[in-house]
Amino acid sequence: MKTKRIPAFLATIGMALLVAAPLAAQLKSPDDVKTALRLLVQVSNDFKRQITNKNFARVPHENMEYMEAAEALRGAVKDEPAAFKSKVEARLKAALAAYQKISDMSATTPDADKLMAEHAKAVTAMNALFDLFPADLRPDPNTPPGGRGRGPAPATN
Amino acid sequence: MLALLLGCGPKPKPEPQVVDLYIASDGDFLDFVPDTLTVRTGARVCLTFHHAGKIISARHDWVLTYPGKLDALTKDCLDLDGILPQGDPLVLARTPLCDKGQTVMVEFIAPRPGDYPFVCATHPEDMRGVLHVTS
Numbered sequence: 554m555k556t557k558r559i560p561a562f563l564a565t566i567g568m569a570l571l572v573a574a575p576l577a578a579q580l581k582s583p584d585d586v587k588t589a590l591r592l593l594v595q596v597s598n599d600f601k602r603q604i605t606n607k608n609f610a611r612v613p614h615e616n617m618e619y620m621e622a623a624e625a626l627r628g629a630v631k632d633e634p635a636a637f638k639s640k641v642e643a644r645l646k647a648a649l650a651a652y653q654k655i656s657d658m659s660a661t662t663p664d665a666d667k668l669m670a671e672h673a674k675a676v677t678a679m680n681a682l683f684d685l686f687p688a689d690l691r692p693d694p695n696t697p698p699g700g701r702g703r704g705p706a707p708a709t710n
Numbered sequence: 711m712l713a714l715l716l717g718c719g720p721k722p723k724p725e726p727q728v729v730d731l732y733i734a735s736d737g738d739f740l741d742f743v744p745d746t747l748t749v750r751t752g753a754r755v756c757l758t759f760h761h762a763g764k765i766i767s768a769r770h771d772w773v774l775t776y777p778g779k780l781d782a783l784t785k786d787c788l789d790l791d792g793i794l795p796q797g798d799p800l801v802l803a804r805t806p807l808c809d810k811g812q813t814v815m816v817e818f819i820a821p822r823p824g825d826y827p828f829v830c831a832t833h834p835e836d837m838r839g840v841l842h843v844t845s
Binding site: 591595596602606610611618624 | 737738739740765766767768788791835
């Protein structure tokens with residue numbers, strides 16, 4: 554019985570991949586999408602750093618940068634079908650609202666623990682946005698930015 | 711007599727070698743391209759930094775410090791939000807901060823041989839590199 558289920562399971566995965574692959578191939582500007590998604594993660598990491606360093610005054614600036622990255626994503630999908638664009642817009646708005654909340658709270662409730670909890674929620678909202686895009690275009694929101702801990706720079710210190 | 715005068719006078723100091731270095735941000739991403747530079751000790755370095763960003767309004771610069779001072783400089787940059795004071799003893803050379811699309815320059819004499827870390831003062835944990843000064 555169990556062995557009969559395995560081919561069915563594999564067939565389901567195969568079908569899912571077959572459906573997803575053309576979506577990836579159909580994106581009009583995959584490089585622009587990839588850049589915008591990577592920038593969203595980069596700025597999200599900067600939010601986290603400013604909170605960790607208790608540099609709350611800088612958080613609104615990070616929020617402005619997040620909006621700039623969001624605008625880049627809107628530009629990257631502007632030629633996509635309306636149905637896809639509206640899905641992206643809905644999840645992007647949710648992510649923007651989550652980061653806006655952190656920005657607002659940084660002024661009214663400058664508490665690193667509370668802000669970090671909100672940041673975790675914002676990352677979840679961002680992940681939901683990323684789920685709309687092919688895996689090969691999605692950065693890992695938990696990966697540190699490119700320059701950290703690589704290359705010879707840290708070794709010289 | 712003339713030969714004596716010409717031969718025995720003080721020797722003029724040799725002009726330092728002039729070296730042009732170019733470095734940029736990796737577009738809007740927090741990396742230097744290239745992240746390693748090499749120059750000979752004593753050279754007069756003319757370094758040009760280009761902020762190649764087009765999307766994000768973050769400001770960048772290029773700040774050179776001494777071997778072994780990367781952590782201290784990083785801490786200062788974070789504590790001071792990237793605005794380092796004039797005459798900061800940790801800073802060997804630096805460009806002004808610049809906005810996306812802008813280019814800035816700095817001139818300095820390459821110090822004694824060694825590996826000198828550099829950072830962007832506003833993103834010191836991400837934008838890093840090394841200036842190799844050779845003998």
